Amino acid sequence: MAFNPSLLLGAFLLLLLVSIPITVHCKDHTGKSFDFLHHLEGCHKGQTVKGLHALKRYLQKFGYLNYGHDHHDSSKNRNLKHANNDEFDDLLESAVRAYQSNYHMKVTGILDSDTIQEMMLPRCGVPDVVKATNAMSSRKMKQSKLFNTTPQYSFFPGMPRWPPSKTRLTYSFRSSAKVVGIQVLRSVCSRAFRRWQNVSHFTFQEARRGATGDIVIGFHHGGHGDQYPFDGPGNTLAHAFAPQRGWFHYDADENWSTNPVNMTQVDLESVAVHEIGHILGLGHSYDRNAIMFPSFSPGTIKRNLRADDIEGIRALYS
Template identity: 70%
Template sequence: MAPNLSLLLGAFLLLLVTVQSKNHTKPPEKGFNFLQHLEGCHKGQTVKGLHELKRYLEKFGYLNYGTTSTHHHSKTTTTMSNLNHANDDEFDNLLEAAVRAYQSNYHLKVTGSLDSETIQEMMLPRCGVPDNIVNATNSFPSRKMKHPKVFDMVAQYTFFPGRPRWPLSKTRLTYSFQSSAQVVGLQTLRSVCSRAFQKWQNVSPFTFVEAPQGATGDIVIGFHRGNHNDGAPFDGSGGTLAHAFAPTKGWFHYDADENWSTNPTSMNQIDLESVAVHEIGHVLGLGHSRDRNAIMFASYSHNPIRRDLNTDDIQGIRALYSS
């Protein structure tokens, strides 16, 4: 019997070592931490991981290799060779232009290279809605043609492309809750969202009412994780916190994998209410603001937590719904 026991013991030890070695493999990087090792990169370099930066900038509206065009006199042609760079690790001209556009949008020093300030900004948890950048240049949304230049110097808000909004005849919007993952109690979520809707109701033509039980509202709010069948899968803890869709879709989704709280006391907790106020702004038609103090600024702030609308948010919603 002893030889058999020795074989069994050996097999058990081998299994234990295998399990332990698997448990000690490097865990996946959280959120946008994959950007950290790219600090200092600039045009002309080939650095492992730059393809992930390209995906990041494409996701948030700064980079598109598929529709890049070159202009020769009156003729416009698409440069197909650019498609070859979409998934490589080369810091090319288009990537530099995208980085410069990102830096300009976030009021950073426009260098085109990945300095520490740019990397720190990119790593912040944020809303999943793309920033409203026309292309990888320093041009911004069309509101410049809607208002006098003096007004535009202070206005930092944006709208979705095409300026979608709810019909001016529909000022009473209902909302309901539908989640595929249980994160917080329904009563807690109802209370948080009621306060968030009230902030927008105070400064806009809208009235927000919870839909009757069992009915689907104009706006549907819920917690979901990973791929949840809306074309915009969540990325787990860190990174993208929530997203919402332009009018009149009415979808507002929280990432269920985040550490949500109604009263955050640590850096790893995300405030339910501040994110709700932000995403409702999107549901109503506002894009991201370039004003860091605005509720519609894309990145999440731990200190201070933003729950209240500021002047830019109010100007934005009123400009969108002015007749």
């Protein structure tokens, strides 16, 4: 057969395309909504500072603040009055202190630079404050003795889990926004599911074509029908729901990549591993090395489960 140089060139170009990391450039990353925090550094109880109402919304969104939602609270009306103003009141100070405690910072109730920097990091949209039951707390203590660690993992309220008979979970894809090709997403998610499969009793398999899986994964902009709208680039990266809802949503406005090379790109697989943890029933961990830590720095790759993640999933299903 005669040598055909065009075939060789075509094969080389195909190999080159396969080896190049896929990056998706979305909207301009200038108006980041967490930027309002810059102007609040140093604020403390007793002050009235423009922009504190936005901080209250932030802390309420992520589970630290609750104005007027407790019907047994005799101060409900007084609390509601403060929900949308710019006063640094007692409830706001308590919320800041709780945030600082969760993130292992110096607990002062003051918006110091460390607290502001932590709050400004892009993060998962699932709220942070999750309380374990007494029974599960004692189980965590047994786990900590076994692994010689201090457990930092948490669970959703009520500890929702997949039933014992449901160990094989299927997943499918449905997006309202086109961000990456389906083959890329399949590959990313297959690897992410495998990490949890290797440390738990679960197995994962893509649902047959046209079927809806136990878990549905997709990209969406802004409001997308689940009552938890995304907030544009650089803020909430993704969110997922506790068992057995099985929804995992990426924010389509982020600058996603399969292999980040700069500080504007977010790793698809790292975020997938985190959100799958939520789908299985894990809340956030306050071990900064854990996959389930809430914040995530763009430009980094964080795909490997750590001891706290593994202890958490085994404690939940033991």
